[in-house]
Amino acid sequence: xxxxxxxxxxxxxxxxxxxxxxxxxxxxxxxxxxxxxxxxxxxxxxxxxxxxxxxxxxxxxxxxxxxxxxxxxxxxxxxxxxxxxxxxxxxxxxxxxxxxxxxxxxxxxxxxxxxxxxxxxxxxxxxxxxxxxxxxxxxxxxxxxxxxxxxxxxxxxxxxxxxxxxxxxxxxxxxxxxxxxxxxxxxxxxxxxxxxxxxxxxxxxxxxxxxxxxxxxxxxxxxxxxxxxxxxxxxxxxxxxxxxxxxxxxxxxxxxxxxxxxxx
Ligand SMILES: [Zn+2]
Numbered sequence: 014x015x016x017x018x019x020x021x022x023x024x025x026x027x028x029x030x031x032x033x034x035x036x037x038x039x040x041x042x043x044x045x046x047x048x049x050x051x052x053x054x055x056x057x058x059x060x061x062x063x064x065x066x067x068x069x070x071x072x073x074x075x076x077x078x079x080x081x082x083x084x085x086x087x088x089x090x091x092x093x094x095x096x097x098x099x100x101x102x103x104x105x106x107x108x109x110x111x112x113x114x115x116x117x118x119x120x121x122x123x124x125x126x127x128x129x130x131x132x133x134x135x136x137x138x139x140x141x142x143x144x145x146x147x148x149x150x151x152x153x154x155x156x157x158x159x160x161x162x163x164x165x166x167x168x169x170x171x172x173x174x175x176x177x178x179x180x181x182x183x184x185x186x187x188x189x190x191x192x193x194x195x196x197x198x199x200x201x202x203x204x205x206x207x208x209x210x211x212x213x214x215x216x217x218x219x220x221x222x223x224x225x226x227x228x229x230x231x232x233x234x235x236x237x238x239x240x241x242x243x244x245x246x247x248x249x250x251x252x253x254x255x256x257x258x259x260x261x262x263x264x265x266x267x268x269x270x271x272x273x274x275x276x277x
Contacts, residue, residue, distance in 0.1 A: 181213025
C-alpha cells in the first residue's frame with residue numbers, strides 16, 4: 014500500500030510540477046495562468062492532451078514540438094520529475110498528516126518562486142501573500158490540533174510563527190543593507206527579504222539563518238561559473254534560498270532520518 018500511495022504522490026507531483034512551471038512563468042508577467050492553454054513557445058501550436066503528459070510526452074515526442082519540430086528544453090521534464098520526487102519523498106517522510114500538507118504547500122510555493130525568480134528576476138508579491146495566508150491556516154491547525162482542538166494553542170503557535178518570520182525578515186534586511194554598503198549597489202532583491210519571512214515562519218528564525226548559510230554555500234560555485242563564462246552576472250538569490258529551504262525542511266536537520274526512508 015505504501016508503494017501505491019508513494020506512486021500516486023509521485024504522479025500527482027509531476028502533474029503539479031508542470032502547472033507550477035506555467036504559474037511561475039506567467040504570474041510575474043501578469044499573464045493569465047489559465048488562458049491561453051499551454052503552447053509551443055516557438056510556433057504557438059496548442060498542446061493536445063497527449064502532449065501534456067508530464068515527462069512522457071517529452072520523451073515520446075522525440076524532445077521536440079510535434080508541429081514545428083523545434084527542440085523542447087530538457088528543463089521541463091527535469092522540473093516535473095523533481096517535483097514528483099519531492100512529493101513522493103514528503104509523503105514517505107510525513108505520511109498522511111497536517112505536517113505533510115504544510116510541507117507540500119511550502120515546496121509548491123518555493124518551486125513557483127524558483128521558476129519566477131529564474132525567468133524574470135522577481136518574486137511576485139501575490140505568491141508571497143497567497144503563501145502567508147495558506148500557511149497561516151495550516152500552522153494554526155497544526156498547533157491547535159492535539160487529540161482535540163484547542164483554539165488558544167492554535168493562536169499561540171501562529172503568533173510564534175509570525176514572530177519567527179519577522180525576525181528572519183529583519184535579519185535578511187540587515188544582510189541586504191550590509192551587502193549594499195559593501196558592494197555599493199543593490200545586493201539583493203526585495204523579494205528575497207519577503208521570502209525570508211515565509212522561511213522563518215515555517216522553520217523558525219534560527220533555522221532560517223542556517224538556510225541563509227546553506228544557500229550561500231550552494232550559490233558560491235554557481236556564481237563563480239557564471240562569473241567566468243558570462244559577462245553579465247545577475248544571479249537571482251531566490252532559487253538558492255528555496256533549494257536550501259527544501260533540503261532543510263525534508264531532512265529536518267537530521268540526515269540519517271531522511272536516509273532511513275530509502276533504507277540507506
Ligand atoms: Zn512548435
